[in-house]
Amino acid sequence: MTKRDESADGDVGSTVVGQVNGLEVPRYAGLSTFARLPRLEDVERYDVAVVGIPFDSGVTYRPGARFGPAHIRQSSRLLRPYNPSLDANPFGAQQVVDAGDLVANPFDIVQAVGEIEQGASSLIAGGQRLVSLGGDHTVTLPLLRAMNHAHGPVALVHFDAHLDTWPSYFGAAYTHGTPFRRASEEGLFVPGSSAHVGIRGSLYDRTDLVDDKGMGFQIFSCVDIDKVGIDVTIERLREHIGDRPTYISIDIDVLDPAFAPATGTPESAGLSSRELFRLIRGFAGAQLVGADIVEVAPAYDHAEITGIAAANLAYEFLSLFAL
Amino acid sequence: MTKRDESADGDVGSTVVGQVNGLEVPRYAGLSTFARLPRLEDVERYDVAVVGIPFDSGVTYRPGARFGPAHIRQSSRLLRPYNPSLDANPFGAQQVVDAGDLVANPFDIVQAVGEIEQGASSLIAGGQRLVSLGGDHTVTLPLLRAMNHAHGPVALVHFDAHLDTWPSYFGAAYTHGTPFRRASEEGLFVPGSSAHVGIRGSLYDRTDLVDDKGMGFQIFSCVDIDKVGIDVTIERLREHIGDRPTYISIDIDVLDPAFAPATGTPESAGLSSRELFRLIRGFAGAQLVGADIVEVAPAYDHAEITGIAAANLAYEFLSLFAL
Amino acid sequence: MTKRDESADGDVGSTVVGQVNGLEVPRYAGLSTFARLPRLEDVERYDVAVVGIPFDSGVTYRPGARFGPAHIRQSSRLLRPYNPSLDANPFGAQQVVDAGDLVANPFDIVQAVGEIEQGASSLIAGGQRLVSLGGDHTVTLPLLRAMNHAHGPVALVHFDAHLDTWPSYFGAAYTHGTPFRRASEEGLFVPGSSAHVGIRGSLYDRTDLVDDKGMGFQIFSCVDIDKVGIDVTIERLREHIGDRPTYISIDIDVLDPAFAPATGTPESAGLSSRELFRLIRGFAGAQLVGADIVEVAPAYDHAEITGIAAANLAYEFLSLFAL
Amino acid sequence: MTKRDESADGDVGSTVVGQVNGLEVPRYAGLSTFARLPRLEDVERYDVAVVGIPFDSGVTYRPGARFGPAHIRQSSRLLRPYNPSLDANPFGAQQVVDAGDLVANPFDIVQAVGEIEQGASSLIAGGQRLVSLGGDHTVTLPLLRAMNHAHGPVALVHFDAHLDTWPSYFGAAYTHGTPFRRASEEGLFVPGSSAHVGIRGSLYDRTDLVDDKGMGFQIFSCVDIDKVGIDVTIERLREHIGDRPTYISIDIDVLDPAFAPATGTPESAGLSSRELFRLIRGFAGAQLVGADIVEVAPAYDHAEITGIAAANLAYEFLSLFAL
Amino acid sequence: MTKRDESADGDVGSTVVGQVNGLEVPRYAGLSTFARLPRLEDVERYDVAVVGIPFDSGVTYRPGARFGPAHIRQSSRLLRPYNPSLDANPFGAQQVVDAGDLVANPFDIVQAVGEIEQGASSLIAGGQRLVSLGGDHTVTLPLLRAMNHAHGPVALVHFDAHLDTWPSYFGAAYTHGTPFRRASEEGLFVPGSSAHVGIRGSLYDRTDLVDDKGMGFQIFSCVDIDKVGIDVTIERLREHIGDRPTYISIDIDVLDPAFAPATGTPESAGLSSRELFRLIRGFAGAQLVGADIVEVAPAYDHAEITGIAAANLAYEFLSLFAL
């Protein structure tokens, strides 16, 4: 049968079921669970769930992020057990599972948002942590709601080319351009401790920035990062969030289109993948309670470069959890 | 300025404004109107409008047909004035215009369906004919409503791999899988004179066929076409519709994926493009009142082969109108 | 949890677990088992197993078929429960499962061949039928061995552009060009009842044909099919195999590269997908004991057209089993 | 060193140097000469030359055929020594060489046409036959001139979607749309014995057909072929050319875009590759003096499907020469 | 009808017609004018024209830039009214129009160069500014001539991997490798105030650098930029041009192929998009009189990443004009 890594889980004293062993089953073989981890129904308990949210009815330009979870899973086959950049064993120090995909109605955004909130809440009801794979950015609103049920308002660190704090779009309150406006109205994040990172590109109006500031976000734009560098940016972000429970949401379009072509609203002049990974690793030691990676639209990918970036970002989050 | 073909329009005695002249402006140059025809606002009157309907919120699998109209326009630059297979001058015998795109709310299908019905009705209010470029198959319902306002129930000839007569999907009445169920309920087509052509692939249940028959459709499946050939199929289709006002809807997935990779729910073992063009040309002399080509999802196209097929199908419809 | 179709299985009087229900879980959601069927370990018993064999160390030109099983699974999400062309319920009339992938050593072909033989034998040890997804054509030799353990020599019907009866290649006995030479030597098929279908393209020497005939194969080349047509070809194939236990092996390159670009040794002027599906459906009523579809190399696919063809061919085999 | 096939050449009593041996050097290895044949400078004499003409300054829409020769060579690696469909040994019965590429000035069409005429004339000066790989269709005019120096006016059989008998384009006499008008003016083909095959798509005007007829061409359009079938078309073509010296020019766009996406002016509803190969093989026994395959624009190819079709067409010509 | 942004134009006291409003018409809908701006013929006056120059007969390697303008327009749909990096309202502070494409004879470079000079001159005859979208780099020579008619010799800042100061190529004086040699001979730029930025890659000879220096260019190569950084480079460039009327020409191959795969002569080790945007924004306050972006060859693009970079560069130029 399937040959999996097993190891003692220090936290709970029980055995952890790890990846299918890459030395016994070639990495291109077997079903496409995330990082070849066990499914939720294959283990008795878990510490961290990776869940897909195949929903893209909130997009305003290129659709297709509904295929994101399947694509990121397929692109995660090369992930191995040890992360040297953080000196972490993400699959050995904790039980990680692939929880499959949440069902979200593609024709009723309001219902979908409710389904996602309920599904995510259920997955973390026992104190587990969650890494969600979108889907479009609409999904972050219900994820933040679920986080709030468990942890109260979070320090929200949002990596994106765009602010995503529009009031509404074509009469719809819930879209991929509005999650953080709604989150602000619902008090889901701590105003003075939240941030956008990687912002760039054209806006509708100068007042977009004023509105955004009014919601309590600090902006670390690509222009800002060019001025101070990655290390100082990390330092300031860490000061900004302090030791609050922190949630990180990554819109893959924070990367330059060269590094992430497969996304719905690409903007020129973004971060390199190495810069983004440095920024994420900068959260080592923070009180991270959950994270998501959204807006991977596979029909626009080439050679899985976007999928591989997304899979590795999820792996960094799992490593941060494992520290 | 722009150099266009002009010629006497036999029907109305006035001058017709044709394409940008390919001998004076290279075919790759200039704005991408359909077949390099004038925009609606550039002429005083028109006989036929080509309109885009960039809407794909009704899809159940691969989205992206919202980019269909722009892609088909770009793929239509090689169309020339004379169609030898029908001995027709589609741009000289009638005033054809590119009416741009209808606006359809991507977040509210019911509203979108209303907007499309109203937009299409307005375009044919003066007795004009209409060729619509989708968009997903949801758009055919409001198009049929608009046709009914002008012509009453039509003989409906539907080219598709799928029946598109599902009752509903995820609670939604208006999707790309349900337009002809709704059209049946609303009496938009003549039951005994309507048909599906090119049907193939797996179904949910054997009763799908029973239900469909109950709505008054005759099925000319790919298996049927293999048995009797294209010529007999044409003959039977023409007998079937008689001299009733006829509307043709082409889901591009009626073509085999080799001929039309860029579509949302591809099915193996479909028609070749030559077979489809023969079938369409078989409607010469029929009372064609309108037509649409839907489900072109450009993110999945290669070298514009799907876009070129769709553009040429529109050209055949314009030629049928011109006879 | 996952919502699946269930229905009474007439053959065994027990309940059959079918696909994840497409009306409750969108088709793009959930793990990529074949046709969204249960995994082998999720059910108590099964009648038919679909298994992947990700092995391509036997190829002579373009490698990459090791990714075939994952790609075909992802391309099988649109398959629905009822097959109208054969009036069959492949997932309701029998318990079909996805048995995952067999492990085959990529660096030791002889060992890999043994692993595949053992894995396949084990899957059919209880009288079950098997549809295998390659992998390159090397895998058919161990599959035939497994079939022989269960059924004795089979009538072998081999769809391919190539004969695959070379003696050896670069000193290797087991490659994707040699399986049927080895099978002949081992007496795995019934000489007078076996056939190649769809042969075309250049050969090493005229004697290749003589050798092949000596092994007891009849060739139905593309040239032959052009002469007599698909219906007569089916008739002759059926006479040829009679009521013997029959095994069908499809090298996807039997299709023209337009229909199956994603393969290792493409040859011009092949079958269309509609022709191939007609040929396969022509085996309705035959004593089919197993089948495989090989040589899908996804790195060369576009818009999943090859993957979709392969997934649908597997579906036709499952339908033939269900009759 | 390089291991090549050698065999006795019946025609001349000398040894023929054939392909690099595929059983000793893998087909993906070694420099990309056509079919892994020797270069012209590697042998002492030759019967047939395959030459590339990387020139595309005559195109009116998509450029890129300048990369055609390199692409077709790379796509020709799978060609083997024996052609069963014609029972021919194209590389054993005659000395075939890859003569490299002719140099043609990309910025001066008139000079380029002269260079091509001179280069081709030189290659056939000793009575050799020639297969040319384009390049755009402009190159056929100088090739016909070279043929005329050697053979006088030829029966010209032209496979194409387009007539290519325009008078001029943007003031230029030599373009890819005008070669056969010029050839007519120069008396390079026998009027009553020449033909276009596969014609389809839109024209500038009905008079295009009248003009073309005036030059002495007979048209076998795709519509005609649908009516009478391939076999009758072959019969009529053979009657038409009789036993005159015959030149065949294939614009790859005679194939449907599904079979040949990589071309400059694609037209829907074309021939399948199997139909085209049957038509070409129908010239067995004709007095073929030369042939070309043009308009392969690799930037638009996928998985080399167009390149492979072109390479195999060249192989069929070499086989016809070898009969 | 089309719903557009309108705003008071401070400069001239009249109303400015802006983009189609993205909150009323989805960004994927409507004809593809640049940034969904009005066409020249839709407004009464304009301050800045964006014009396409679909011409690529001057290329020496990969052709296809003739499709550049259409591709960049389609890639410009996401541009919004406010540019935060320059605090500019490019579509509100001035009337910007899409002037369509200039006609340039593809078969006669000399004539084409004349047509472009005349077309550009005509567009700026009333003191307007111009952003041109190529087309290959040949087009910059006639653009510089037009600039000189209006402004006299300019400080020329040329972003490119290549010098483009070859004397001639295959006897042609006007090619994409020679525009700045010709411009030097014609005195179109101010020698001591002009520069190449981003130079890298192999040259024909060391004397290429000597020749180039002799024409009065200063080179800021990629190696130089690595040494001093972007900020110092900007400083030096600004000192270099001073307050002279300045023209910027961007060959998109100044970007690394990862950021701009769709170009004709790609060179490794180029600028990142973020570096290039910083450099361009460094011209805020300079006397910019015109700019062009050339050498976008869409057949080689993926997911529009090159097109989006080019569209955003044009947007930065429009923003610089608006300051």
Place this chain on the structure above:
Amino acid sequence: MTKRDESADGDVGSTVVGQVNGLEVPRYAGLSTFARLPRLEDVERYDVAVVGIPFDSGVTYRPGARFGPAHIRQSSRLLRPYNPSLDANPFGAQQVVDAGDLVANPFDIVQAVGEIEQGASSLIAGGQRLVSLGGDHTVTLPLLRAMNHAHGPVALVHFDAHLDTWPSYFGAAYTHGTPFRRASEEGLFVPGSSAHVGIRGSLYDRTDLVDDKGMGFQIFSCVDIDKVGIDVTIERLREHIGDRPTYISIDIDVLDPAFAPATGTPESAGLSSRELFRLIRGFAGAQLVGADIVEVAPAYDHAEITGIAAANLAYEFLSLFAL
């Protein structure tokens, strides 16, 4: 015939045969030797050989590097004679040839390793230097053996995302993950003077690092490079190797997937091409005896961006040799 550059070779006093002259033969024309250089058999002697090693039977994930040499050659057509970044004339200061491809048995890794060792040894038997184009990383082991025959143990500088010092994989000693473990066991490099550069991504275990250190490698990871920068890294590498005979092996996956999508085991967050070229140029003056570039898998390339990077890296090595 072919027009080539010729120049005096200072080292040996004889004439050097250079590239086909780009001013007489367009760069897209002619056979695809590396950089359009002469073949080994076309010259009397050579100083440096560029050789292809089309072998990929040692890969563990995506295969296809067997097509690497042909792809890199095709991507090398733009290379010109003078390298300004190193002020070198790589084709004039020394006789460089394209030695074609070594034959390596795809079905027997041990035999293949022997064939490569023998082939490489033979090419450098007269004291020549060698640049090898892979092929997967398995090939570096026999290349190091050949280097040792000529030079004794080398300082080995290995650019890669991965360590490639696994003990074995699926029982195989020779794979693309094990060459440097074998090389260590065989004493092929100088332990304290060898290094990995660009390492990143997940590992099997923390002990991988310990094992690697035990073999005498120093690691310059991407994280390290971020800390100290490129210039300091170069300085340290140069100190590390001193004036020992040095061999450089570049796995193209050392580049980020954005810069090199076409590789077998891509890892996020890698080097940019500009960083890599700076690092390589940093070896000017070192005692470089040979180099290879491996793991280019063309089926995953786009617009040749990986191929062009690889071709230019080879060009830098040739330039270093020429200094």
